[in-house]
């Protein structure tokens with residue numbers, strides 16, 4: 001068990017930024033740093049952390065951007081006098097499904113990193129594929145159909161892996177690379193997920209993929225907790241060796257590479273705990289209890305892995321914060337204050353006006369475009385500005401509730417909605433969330449629950465070795481606080497509106 005007085009680090013490589021949160025032994029946050037890809041690393045020319053290719057379906061991020069971001073993050077921590085020597089362990093998380101292709105020989109480079117050079121300089125030639133496919137990619141429909149066919153249909157694939165084939169899932173992305181760029185695939189000695197890639201950088205060795213993130217690849221037999229040979233064979237040759245064996249999410253992978261000890265003053269005993277996907281990490285950060293709802297993903301604890309995957313599937317929306325920002329720019333002069341004024345100037349239910357704002361192809365429903373309806377259910381091309389603002393927020397919240405209910409979720413008397421992510425610091429948006437769910441919304445001090453969750457997981461990883469559960473580790477953690485409560489009688493508005501939302505969604509789906 002870890003002695004008192006240590007620090008634990010969580011690292012989160014999300015779509016738009018790399019972030020670190022350190023906590024002390026009492027689980028208090030003692031340090032936060034971030035690197036924003038577009039602003040801090042403009043030389044890579046990303047927009048919102050990604051390159052959207054001309055077909056509008058292929059979405060990638062340069063892998064060296066991620067490497068350089070880690071250099072920058074650690075330098076920033078060093079400049080702010082963060083005491084790396086007190087770190088007992090670290091863990092982390094990454095956007096799910098994205099993949100990194102290590103070139104033949106990269107393992108030797110990783111194991112022998114000279115401390116007088118940046119990671120970016122050391123690893124410049126270590127990747128067979130320079131642009132990593134990420135979760136926003138939807139270019140692999142052909143590969144999905146092929147994979148489902150090879151195992152006897154979508155249901156069979158779901159029985160094995162927990163999900164039907166999805167374009168962004170890693171197996172289909174790997175199949176595309178093998179088909180379109182077979183030379184790159186051949187040159188690849190190891191494939192990491194975004195999460196296990198960052199773990200590898202800290203470890204100075206290839207890090208195992210954890211069971212949880214591995215279940216978002218369309219490749220894992222989720223009951224056997226191992227790769228399904230049928231799925232591997234359907235995607236690309238020799239894949240098992242390139243993936244390495246998956247491990248439980250609390251596994252200690254080893255100590256940090258001597259590179260970090262010499263360059264930043266890490267403790268040589270600092271352990272690297274397996275990294276995982278951002279959605280499972282968020283659950284750890286939010287400390288969900290049975291019956292709670294989390295606002296970025298919706299989950300009731302206590303489900304087996306199959307259902308958990310299904311829940312994450314249903315509650316991953318591509319059109320979230322970026323779509324809200326777009327409407328803020330178009331209808332609220334690019335200002336959150338104006339956006340808040342517009343929300344306050346309109347009433348719950350928006351006088352019957354309702355909108356679907358899918359700036360990019362949504363995951364569920366698979367629809368793109370902006371679809372606005374007036375109170376008579378007639379499609380209109382525009383709303384007045386303040387109506388547009390309320391419509392985008394109500395539409396997003398109604399979608400969350402509608403999909404939660406589809407899976408059997410019921411709002412009970414003691415239901416709490418736990419909000420995380422950027423919008424959780426905006427009380428006016430939270431008010432709509434509370435009203436649509438007719439339940440109080442709770443928030444934590446940090447908006448990044450995935451990163452915080454990994455700082456908690458880092459601590460738990462050390463304690464798990466002596467049999468402690470995650471709940472044991474968390475027993476003295478600060479509780480989330482009530483941020484807003486629902487307005488009176490608001491369920492009378494949103495109850496009927498939810499039914500209308502589902503009807504209109506059907507219409508939009510059929511018309512697209």
Ligand code: 5FX
Nearest residue numbers: 095096135278279312316
């Ligand atoms: C989950 O399946 C998703 O695709 C997204 O939530 C990504 O994990 C976002 F990073």
